[in-house]
Amino acid sequence: MRNPGRSIRSKLNAILVVTTVTALLLAAVALFLLDLRRELADTQEDLVTQADVIALASAAALAFGDRKVAQENLATLRAKSGVTAAALYDENGKLFATFQPDDAVGEVPARAAAPGVRVRGDWAVAWRPVLSNQERVGTVYVQLRHERLAQALASVAGLVAIMGGSLLGALLLSNRLQRSVTRPILAVAEVARKILIGEAGGLRAPKTTQDEVGDLVDAFNAMLDELDRRARTLEAANAALRLSEARYQLAVRGSSAGLWDWDLPAGTMFYSPRFKALLGYGDVDFPDKPESIDRVLHPDDRAAVRTALRAHLRERQPYQVECRLRDANGRWRWFFVAGAALWDAQGRPYRMAGSVIEVTERKQAEHELQESSRAKDEFIATLAHELRNPLAPIRTGLDILKRDTGNGPVSQRARATMERQLQHMIRLVDDLLDISRISSGKIRLDVSRIHLRSVVDSALEISRPALSAAGHAFEADLPDDDIELMGDPTRLSQALGNLLNNAAKYTPPGGRVALRVRREGDQAVLRVEDNGEGIPPGMLDRVFSLFAQVRSTLDRAQGGLGIGLYLVRSLVTMHGGSVVAESAGPGQGSAFTVRLPCLPAQPAAPKHDAPAKAEWPDEGLKVLVVDDNVDAAETLALVLEMEGCRTRLVHDGLGAIPAAQEFAPDVVLLDIGLPGINGYEVAARLRADARFADTVLVAITGWGSEQDRRRAGEAGFDHHQTKPVDLEVLRPLLRRGRGVPPGA
Numbered sequence: 001m002r003n004p005g006r007s008i009r010s011k012l013n014a015i016l017v018v019t020t021v022t023a024l025l026l027a028a029v030a031l032f033l034l035d036l037r038r039e040l041a042d043t044q045e046d047l048v049t050q051a052d053v054i055a056l057a058s059a060a061a062l063a064f065g066d067r068k069v070a071q072e073n074l075a076t077l078r079a080k081s082g083v084t085a086a087a088l089y090d091e092n093g094k095l096f097a098t099f100q101p102d103d104a105v106g107e108v109p110a111r112a113a114a115p116g117v118r119v120r121g122d123w124a125v126a127w128r129p130v131l132s133n134q135e136r137v138g139t140v141y142v143q144l145r146h147e148r149l150a151q152a153l154a155s156v157a158g159l160v161a162i163m164g165g166s167l168l169g170a171l172l173l174s175n176r177l178q179r180s181v182t183r184p185i186l187a188v189a190e191v192a193r194k195i196l197i198g199e200a201g202g203l204r205a206p207k208t209t210q211d212e213v214g215d216l217v218d219a220f221n222a223m224l225d226e227l228d229r230r231a232r233t234l235e236a237a238n239a240a241l242r243l244s245e246a247r248y249q250l251a252v253r254g255s256s257a258g259l260w261d262w263d264l265p266a267g268t269m270f271y272s273p274r275f276k277a278l279l280g281y282g283d284v285d286f287p288d289k290p291e292s293i294d295r296v297l298h299p300d301d302r303a304a305v306r307t308a309l310r311a312h313l314r315e316r317q318p319y320q321v322e323c324r325l326r327d328a329n330g331r332w333r334w335f336f337v338a339g340a341a342l343w344d345a346q347g348r349p350y351r352m353a354g355s356v357i358e359v360t361e362r363k364q365a366e367h368e369l370q371e372s373s374r375a376k377d378e379f380i381a382t383l384a385h386e387l388r389n390p391l392a393p394i395r396t397g398l399d400i401l402k403r404d405t406g407n408g409p410v411s412q413r414a415r416a417t418m419e420r421q422l423q424h425m426i427r428l429v430d431d432l433l434d435i436s437r438i439s440s441g442k443i444r445l446d447v448s449r450i451h452l453r454s455v456v457d458s459a460l461e462i463s464r465p466a467l468s469a470a471g472h473a474f475e476a477d478l479p480d481d482d483i484e485l486m487g488d489p490t491r492l493s494q495a496l497g498n499l500l501n502n503a504a505k506y507t508p509p510g511g512r513v514a515l516r517v518r519r520e521g522d523q524a525v526l527r528v529e530d531n532g533e534g535i536p537p538g539m540l541d542r543v544f545s546l547f548a549q550v551r552s553t554l555d556r557a558q559g560g561l562g563i564g565l566y567l568v569r570s571l572v573t574m575h576g577g578s579v580v581a582e583s584a585g586p587g588q589g590s591a592f593t594v595r596l597p598c599l600p601a602q603p604a605a606p607k608h609d610a611p612a613k614a615e616w617p618d619e620g621l622k623v624l625v626v627d628d629n630v631d632a633a634e635t636l637a638l639v640l641e642m643e644g645c646r647t648r649l650v651h652d653g654l655g656a657i658p659a660a661q662e663f664a665p666d667v668v669l670l671d672i673g674l675p676g677i678n679g680y681e682v683a684a685r686l687r688a689d690a691r692f693a694d695t696v697l698v699a700i701t702g703w704g705s706e707q708d709r710r711r712a713g714e715a716g717f718d719h720h721q722t723k724p725v726d727l728e729v730l731r732p733l734l735r736r737g738r739g740v741p742p743g744a
């Protein structure tokens with residue numbers, strides 16, 4: 001609230017009062033003094049005139065000593081008001097005649113004094129010489145009480161009263177006038193105050209006069225209108241800005257991108273906190289300067305970044321570049337950098353901003369994709385090579401068999417080679433199928449309690465041909481007490497067989513291969529050692545990856561597909577075990593150690609006997625072979641007949657049923673993909689016929705997945721065999737069909 005003593009009005013009043021009072025006082029005092037002086041001069045003059053008249057009139061009376069006349073002359077002063085005493089003195093100064101009016105307030109001095117006029121207070125006295133013929137004959141004295149001072153004071157008082165009155169009037173008038181000026185100003189001030197404290201936004205000052213103050217109020221109100229309009233515009237702009245800022249912040253928060261903003265003339269670069277966080281830097285080690293990014297940019301990517309930047313700034317092409325940036329841990333990571341510049345009217349770029357997004361994973365995926373595409377191409381080439389490789393000796397073998405009809409030693413060698421090559425091809429295809437089962441998670445272990453020795457025997461059966469073909473010396477170091485474990489014997493011998501095959505394959509002819517088996521606590525340890533070409537240290541773990549090979553497979557004769565060790569590790573891991581490779585380096589040989597969990601040692605484990613060579617079933621076993629591949633069917637029938645079986649061939653599904661009814665086979669080897677009705681359907685129909693209740697139905701098919709096996713079982717098959725049929729595998733099945741238990 002405004003202090004009333006400080007208001008303009010009170011100040012104006014104070015000024016008015018002070019100046020007016022001062023002026024009036026000065027004027028009154030000056031007037032009073034002037035008047036008093038004139039009055040006194042008049043009084044003196046009057047007094048002197050009176051005295052001179054008395055002197056003139058009384059000169060003769062004094063000269064002649066006529067007191068009476070002198071007294072009468074003095075008495076004329078009675079007519080003169082204010083004269084309180086008068087006297088005449090002779091030439092010696094002695095009192096001659098006196099005059100004192102009735103009130104007798106005056107005094108008459110006893111002796112004459114020197115001529116002159118004296119004024120003291122209200123009193124004035126005049127001493128005048130009385131001359132007669134130029135000679136002084138005496139002195140006249142007149143005393144006057146003039147009251148000029150009182151009169152002057154009275155008139156001053158009147159003046160002061162008038163002045164006071166008029167001052168008061170002026171004060172009132174001026175107050176009124178001032179109020180007509182200050183009231184609208186105060187109203188303006190009050191409105192301004194209320195608007196300032198936000199009490200009334202739309203309030204306006206009232207216009208009460210049409211004068212300059214009215215103009216001021218109008219201007220003030222117009223200014224408020226304009227301010228209101230601008231405030232509304234500003235508010236709308238602010239709201240839009242807030243919305244856009246919120247949207248921007250949300251986008252920035254929600255985005256995985258880091259942002260940068262480069263002020264080209266100022267040479268400063270803003271990096272968003274997310275940008276720095278992406279790389280793991282802080283404000284100190286990554287200041288907002290263009291050099292910061294230069295410092296972490298991979299030297300090999302600098303040229304690409306600069307070229308893209310120049311192309312954008314000069315030709316205004318989109319700025320998009322991928323580059324490596326070093327993070328706070330010193331790791332190079334890939335980023336996609338994009339941005340756009342702003343150009344001024346002269347076409348000079350003055351600002352550029354954009355984002356960075358990490359693309360390391362995509363880059364790695366791209367790299368892996370390229371690698372896998374390359375590996376796939378290589379794999380297909382190798383596969384073709386690997387499949388064709390065994391075909392050459394088989395074809396040559398066939399030629400030999402054709403010519404050497406006498407079944408001499410050449411034919412026998414050719415047959416052994418062909419068998420080995422065929423085994424190799426079968427294993428290859430089996431491995432490939434297993435890979436696909438492993439990668440689709442469909443491989444199942446047929447786990448039972450098994451003897452490790454039987455696994456070793458099966459594995460040796462698989463790999464012995466390769467070991468002896470290469471002329472390697474093979475040593476098997478097996479524990480006396482057999483080790484028992486829970487596992488799938490087929491899969492474990494497949495894994496061990498792969499390791500032994502590799503040892504044979506990657507050891508120059510005439511080398512040494514050893515298999516050492518021992519128990520270490522609750523683990524069975526199988527170690528396959530060779531003195532072959534060895535493995536470089538960097539490859540020791542990588543050789544277990546799919547398609548991984550130490551050397552490019554096409555440049556060597558003993559190539560594989562790079563899937564054997566992958567299978568080994570997958571199968572061993574599925575058994576809860578592990579496998580590692582060791583090698584002192586190229587040319588230093590290798591060792592592969594498999595560890596498998598095993599069962600506690602049995603105190604008196606019976607000595608392992610090698611399974612007796614399975615015998616062929618009794619002669620005269622009737623086998624119906626159903627296969628639309630005439631060659632495959634005939635060769636199979638040929639082999640079976642050579643072994644003493646009686647056979648009948650059918651090449652389609654529908655023909656199989658009447659053939660079976662007529663032939664009454666003990667065993668039906670039935671292909672699945674058949675013209676007419678498929679193998680499942682044939683099996684189902686046979687099973688529906690009570691005459692074939694004891695007939696062994698064996699599915700012979702190229703499809704070996706779990707699903708295929710299950711479907712075969714559902715259709716009524718007893719067994720499921722993938723092509724080509726291995727007679728060794730077939731043999732026990734045939735025996736079982738005759739009511740003989742397996743392994744008997």
Ligand code: ADP
Nearest residue numbers: 502503506543549550560561562563564565590
């Ligand atoms: P493949 O033998 O079909 O190439 P593997 O997965 O069995 O595939 O083996 C992968 C690679 O590991 C082989 O190409 C070979 O370079 C290397 N390797 C495997 N076993 C041995 C071994 N005993 N001695 C030397 N190198 C081996």
